[in-house]
Amino acid sequence: MAAERLYDSWAGRNAQWEIKYEDIIKTLCDYGKGESSLREARGKLFGAGYELYIMAFFIGLYFNQRKPLLADNTKRKGFGQPIQYWGNIESRMGRKAYPKIREYIFAALIARTDIDFIALEKGDVTLRKVVDMLIQTMEEYANCGFKFIKDKIEDDPNYFYKETAFLEVFLSFEANNQEELDEEPESLD
Amino acid sequence: MILKSIKIKNFRSYYGEKEFTFAKGLTLIIGDNGDGKTTFFEALEWLFDTVTDNKSEYNISEKRKSELNVGESDEVNVSLVFDHEGEMELEKKFRFEKTDSNAVLTRDYKFTGYDSTCSERVSRDGKQLLEACFDSVIRKYCMFKGESELNVFDNNTALKTLVDTFSNIRQFEDYVTLTEKFEKDSDAVVTKELRNDKKQAQKVKELEEKRTRNAIDIQNVRQDMRNQEQAISDYSTSIEKLEQNQEACEAYQDIKKRIEKKRADQSRFKAMSTLDYNAQLLDEYWILRSFPNVLMEFQKKISALSREKRKQDKAETERRAIEKGKKELADSLVGGATPLPWYVPDEGTMQEMIDEEICKVCGRPASKGSEAYNFMVNKLHEFLLQTQKKAEKSEEEKPYFSNNFIDELNRLSNQLGGWSQKEIVKLATDISDRLELIQNRKRDLDKATKDLQEAEDEKARLLIQTQGLSEDMLDKGFKDFKGMSERKNRAEIRLTELKHDMEDLEKIKSQIDSEFDAIEPSNGTVKLYQRVHSTLKYIMGSFINAKERNIDEFLTMLEKETNTYFEKLNENDFRGEVRIIKRADGSARIQLYSSNGTLISNPGGAQRTTMYMSVLFAISNITTLKREQDYPLIFDAPTSSFGEFKEEVFYNIIDNIDKQCIIVTKDLLEIDKDTKEKKLNQEKLNQLTCLVYQIYKAPNYSPLDLSTIQTQIIRIK
Numbered sequence: 001m002a003a004e005r006l007y008d009s010w011a012g013r014n015a016q017w018e019i020k021y022e023d024i025i026k027t028l029c030d031y032g033k034g035e036s037s038l039r040e041a042r043g044k045l046f047g048a049g050y051e052l053y054i055m056a057f058f059i060g061l062y063f064n065q066r067k068p069l070l071a072d073n074t075k076r077k078g079f080g081q082p083i084q085y086w087g088n089i090e091s092r093m094g095r096k097a098y099p100k101i102r103e104y105i106f107a108a109l110i111a112r113t114d115i116d117f118i119a120l121e122k123g124d125v126t127l128r129k130v131v132d133m134l135i136q137t138m139e140e141y142a143n144c145g146f147k148f149i150k151d152k153i154e155d156d157p158n159y160f161y162k163e164t165a166f167l168e169v170f171l172s173f174e175a176n177n178q179e180e181l182d183e184e185p186e187s188l189d
Numbered sequence: 190m191i192l193k194s195i196k197i198k199n200f201r202s203y204y205g206e207k208e209f210t211f212a213k214g215l216t217l218i219i220g221d222n223g224d225g226k227t228t229f230f231e232a233l234e235w236l237f238d239t240v241t242d243n244k245s246e247y248n249i250s251e252k253r254k255s256e257l258n259v260g261e262s263d264e265v266n267v268s269l270v271f272d273h274e275g276e277m278e279l280e281k282k283f284r285f286e287k288t289d290s291n292a293v294l295t296r297d298y299k300f301t302g303y304d305s306t307c308s309e310r311v312s313r314d315g316k317q318l319l320e321a322c323f324d325s326v327i328r329k330y331c332m333f334k335g336e337s338e339l340n341v342f343d344n345n346t347a348l349k350t351l352v353d354t355f356s357n358i359r360q361f362e363d364y365v366t367l368t369e370k371f372e373k374d375s376d377a378v379v380t381k382e383l384r385n386d387k388k389q390a391q392k393v394k395e396l397e398e399k400r401t402r403n404a405i406d407i408q409n410v411r412q413d414m415r416n417q418e419q420a421i422s423d424y425s426t427s428i429e430k431l432e433q434n435q436e437a438c439e440a441y442q443d444i445k446k447r448i449e450k451k452r453a454d455q456s457r458f459k460a461m462s463t464l465d466y467n468a469q470l471l472d473e474y475w476i477l478r479s480f481p482n483v484l485m486e487f488q489k490k491i492s493a494l495s496r497e498k499r500k501q502d503k504a505e506t507e508r509r510a511i512e513k514g515k516k517e518l519a520d521s522l523v524g525g526a527t528p529l530p531w532y533v534p535d536e537g538t539m540q541e542m543i544d545e546e547i548c549k550v551c552g553r554p555a556s557k558g559s560e561a562y563n564f565m566v567n568k569l570h571e572f573l574l575q576t577q578k579k580a581e582k583s584e585e586e587k588p589y590f591s592n593n594f595i596d597e598l599n600r601l602s603n604q605l606g607g608w609s610q611k612e613i614v615k616l617a618t619d620i621s622d623r624l625e626l627i628q629n630r631k632r633d634l635d636k637a638t639k640d641l642q643e644a645e646d647e648k649a650r651l652l653i654q655t656q657g658l659s660e661d662m663l664d665k666g667f668k669d670f671k672g673m674s675e676r677k678n679r680a681e682i683r684l685t686e687l688k689h690d691m692e693d694l695e696k697i698k699s700q701i702d703s704e705f706d707a708i709e710p711s712n713g714t715v716k717l718y719q720r721v722h723s724t725l726k727y728i729m730g731s732f733i734n735a736k737e738r739n740i741d742e743f744l745t746m747l748e749k750e751t752n753t754y755f756e757k758l759n760e761n762d763f764r765g766e767v768r769i770i771k772r773a774d775g776s777a778r779i780q781l782y783s784s785n786g787t788l789i790s791n792p793g794g795a796q797r798t799t800m801y802m803s804v805l806f807a808i809s810n811i812t813t814l815k816r817e818q819d820y821p822l823i824f825d826a827p828t829s830s831f832g833e834f835k836e837e838v839f840y841n842i843i844d845n846i847d848k849q850c851i852i853v854t855k856d857l858l859e860i861d862k863d864t865k866e867k868k869l870n871q872e873k874l875n876q877l878t879c880l881v882y883q884i885y886k887a888p889n890y891s892p893l894d895l896s897t898i899q900t901q902i903i904r905i906k
């Protein structure tokens with residue numbers, strides 16, 4: 001059997017989001033407008049649409065709240081770029097690529113998705129099924145994050161135009177438990 | 190000339206006819222801004238204007254103009270009554286007629302004088318009468334608008350004008366010119382005669398050549414000296430101006446440097462405190478600040494999975510080993526003998542032995558149905574079974590876990606652990622450090638912005654204080670100062686050299702002259718000519734010396750008079766001493782010196798004003814002396830740089846000076862604490878003995894409509 005990697009199968013996918021958030025993505029990102037080099041000129045906070053998706057995902061993740069997407073496929077949409085390109089191309093001035101973010105997202109999905117990996121190892125569960133579950137987790141976290149963002153904007157349309165708005169959201173989450181960190185990590189072999 | 194009264198009719202804010210009478214001493218006309226002070230002064234200026242026949246519509250009272258119906262007319266009229274060896278009057282007027290709702294026509298300009306010195310009043314040309322009684326040169330020293338016009342020595346010809354006007358030196362000029370001509374003519378006669386003297390002709394020719402050369406040299410050196418003197422004078426004027434503003438220039442430089450530094454600070458701090466936080470969240474992985482817990486969750490999960498997988502794998506391996514052992518046990522022979530392997534002999538051999546009913550292993554026959562025959566059949570059967578089993582077994586030994594995803598995840602877990610993990614953990618501290626740093630820089634930025642604003646304000650204030658000097662001049666002035674001083678020094682050195690050259694040339698000249706004088710003419714008449722020439726030369730020298738001495742004496746007198754007034758005007762205050770310095774180019778400058786001889790290069794506003802006023806009083810006194818006539822001094826707001834105390838002292842002194850003085854001012858006004866309106870300071874006024882008028886805008890005027898403005902006058906005392 002070809003040594004197919006779980007990560008690659010996941011990264012080859014397109015994460016979906018509910019179309020009702022499209023306006024927000026268009027407002028805050030260069031999404032749907034072609035080249036991203038004009039972000040500054042357009043007063044956009046982010047470049048590609050997936051940047052806001054990453055924000056939304058981590059917001060959902062840190063809140064540890066998932067929100068299933070509408071089942072209706074016509075009410076969902078994906079980005080043009082599969083996950084494997086996220087954070088790769090950043091042509092805008094002063095920005096740099098951040099490809100490792102994908103691995104962290106992936107790790108979070110593995111940690112937070114209830115998958116029978118033993119069954120997967122045995123071949124009792126298909127890879128496709130597992131990747132579906134990972135993508136679902138991802139979409140549900142992001143969906144929750146998008147709702148959070150939309151609520152904020154509904155309260156105050158300029159909320160995220162404060163330069164530290166997103167940072168403040170992320171600063172509000174507990175950073176890490178120092179005690180746990182000081183613990184000797186469990187042996188991994 | 191003593192002014193007695195003035196009537197001003199329909200002249201700008203002076204609506205209708207207003208009359209002021211003047212005291213022999215001080216008359217004060219007090220009013221606030223816009224009340225008509227300067228208009229009063231300008232009405233006088235208009236009256237005294239002998240250059241143009243100005244009947245400008247601009248001088249007509251807007252109020253009067255607005256009242257007229259089309260076709261109606263009225264007049265603007267300013268008339269002055271004064272004493273000048275008898276009563277005189279000057280009247281200037283023109284008519285204006287409304288031709289349209291917005292237009293007026295001015296006509297019938299008249300400037301008339303009336304002379305009442307004889308028994309009857311005689312009408313004369315106004316211009317002539319004015320020039321006869323109060324000529325333009327004297328007017329120049331009598332009327333001053335604001336503080337800045339007070340320095341009458343601010344131009345190079347001032348001293349000459351002054352000397353020409355107020356001293357008798359002018360007559361000397363004619364004598365000097367005359368004696369110079371005599372000397373020259375007599376010299377020409379002597380030289381001509383000597384040239385004709387055959388005995389001396391050669392000698393005269395040589396001397397004449399020498400004299401011509403010498404004259405050319407002297408002319409050149411003199412021209413050069415004049416140039417250098419002019420240069421020194423120009424540099425001095427510039428340096429003086431710079432010196433006056435040196436403090437301002439230095440302050441400007443200081444502010445400029447501060448502004449530059451603060452600007453740099455500002456942009457540096459701005460750069461340091463500006464951060465694209467959204468980009469930072471992604472590009473610098475700040476978004477992972479809270480990730481360590483999730484990462485640990487992941488690591489724990491993978492670690493557990495990995496353990497579970499190994500556990501299951503191990504269990505399976507053990508199970509398989511046990512299976513295998515059981516099988517081997519079942520297959521062993523009775524008696525413990527080891528059977529041949531199942532694959533010996535092979536399938537073909539076995540089939541052949543069965544077909545031939547012979548055991549080719551032991552060479553004995555094995556007929557069908559015999560034990561040996563059955564053994565062989567079994568053996569073949571087992572072979573086939575084993576072959577089949579082998580195929581089955583390879584399937585059975587397939588790994589228990591067909592996939593390696595957990596290993597992949599384990600590798601990822603290792604990859605995200607260790608150093609990478611530490612980086613993520615450190616993020617929280619890094620972010621907080623960075624934010625603190627930005628906060629500090631923002632504070633620095635705020636401070637720099639505030640400082641910059643302060644410096645800019647300071648610059649604006651400085652520019653207001655040094656009115657008339659542009660920012661560029663302040664900036665350039667500082668740089669020019671050094672170069673200018675150096676150039677002036679060079680010119681001075683050159684001038685000294687030229688003076689030496691000139692001395693040498695003069696020596697040569699007098700030597701040539703002596704040699705000329707020493708020539709013994711053969712003719713007795715020529716000898717007489719020679720003597721006449723010597724005498725005329727002597728007389729010429731005397732006149733030149735006398736002229737110089739007279740100028741010096743005039744200046745000494747002026748200086749003495751000036752200091753008398755200066756002392757009075759600065760009673761109980763530091764004053765120093767005014768000196769009127771005659772310069773190489775024939776001009777003069779008023780300068781203030783401390784008693785120890787130090788030049789006070791930049792006297793304060795009040796000091797400067799009193800200094801210039803003292804000079805004016807002195808000039809006026811000298812005029813009185815020389816012309817046997819008094820002249821008034823008229824000032825428009827001369828004391829704006831005075832403090833309240835200085836102001837009070839100033840008026841008390843002026844009040845007691847025996848000189849007609851008319852001062853238009855807003856001094857002595859104060860704000861009433863109760864009504865918040867301006868009113869006269871009665872207490873201060875009571876100390877004065879002079880004539881005081883108050884002028885003010887008639888109430889109920891519209892701040893936007895000029896035609897509602899009219900000046901009212903009241904005589905206060």
